[in-house]
Amino acid sequence: GESVGLHLPTLSVQEGDNSIINCAYSNSASDYFIWYKQESGKGPQFIIDIRSNMDKRQGQRVTVLLNKTVKHLSLQIAATQPGDSAVYFCAENILSSASKIIFGSGTRLSIRP
Amino acid sequence: NAGVMQNPRHLVRRRGQEARLRCSPMKGHSHVYWYRQLPEEGLKFMVYLQKENIIDESGMPKERFSAEFPKEGPSILRIQQVVRGDSAAYFCASSPYLEIQETQYFGPGTRLLVL
Numbered sequence: 001g002e003s004v005g006l007h008l009p010t011l012s013v014q015e016g017d018n019s020i021i022n023c024a025y026s027n028s029a030s031d032y033f034i035w036y037k038q039e040s041g042k043g044p045q046f047i048i049d050i051r052s053n054m055d056k057r058q059g060q061r062v063t064v065l066l067n068k069t070v071k072h073l074s075l076q077i078a079a080t081q082p083g084d085s086a087v088y089f090c091a092e093n094i095l096s097s098a099s100k101i102i103f104g105s106g107t108r109l110s111i112r113p
Numbered sequence: 114n115a116g117v118m119q120n121p122r123h124l125v126r127r128r129g130q131e132a133r134l135r136c137s138p139m140k141g142h143s144h145v146y147w148y149r150q151l152p153e154e155g156l157k158f159m160v161y162l163q164k165e166n167i168i169d170e171s172g173m174p175k176e177r178f179s180a181e182f183p184k185e186g187p188s189i190l191r192i193q194q195v196v197r198g199d200s201a202a203y204f205c206a207s208s209p210y211l212e213i214q215e216t217q218y219f220g221p222g223t224r225l226l227v228l
Contacts, residue, residue: 042222044219046218100172101158103148103155105155
């Protein structure tokens with residue numbers, strides 16, 4: 001759902017391990033979901049998207065899983081690399097207002113060498 | 114193929130001044146969106162524009178904020194009589210509107226600091 005003014009949760013992962021970042025979305029009417037990566041001082045960068053008629057979608061080293069029953073979205077990053085360090089946001093697209101993307105609160109991914 | 118461009122990247126204003134933020138969408142994109150981001154938070158939708166039209170401004174504050182996307186030139190987000198609470202990063206995104214659910218591509222943002 002909408003982000004709130006809280007400190008970002010942090011996920012610390014050993015380099016080479018897999019990372020799993022979770023997100024709960026708020027609107028059951030949402031039918032399009034996106035993961036963005038935001039590095040310090042930069043704009044959000046599109047990673048992968050998924051539509052509500054799918055449960056899973058794979059990209060290069062990334063997989064998104066969608067569980068509509070519990071309104072849960074996850075991003076899996078395989079073989080995490082130092083360049084994956086960033087804040088990751090899930091986002092949902094509201095069916096009645098296709099233009100508006102609602103961002104989640106974000107998770108900071110930290111890579112341990 | 115250049116991405117979304119925003120300028121200035123950093124903008125410092127004193128309280129009461131005006132801030133103008135510019136956004137040039139990706140080539141071939143006719144839809145522009147503006148978002149605001151406070152530190153340690155996600156992006157909050159402000160306004161959605163097509164050429165010469167405001168489609169959705171439900172996220173815009175009622176006063177002091179305005180946006181336009183003229184037929185020629187970049188989209189402009191204008192903040193009049195800035196206050197310290199306006200300090201934030203402002204991001205522009207664009208999309209081609211190939212279908213109703215479209216990926217939005219973001220620019221690098223303008224970081225506004227109000228003294």
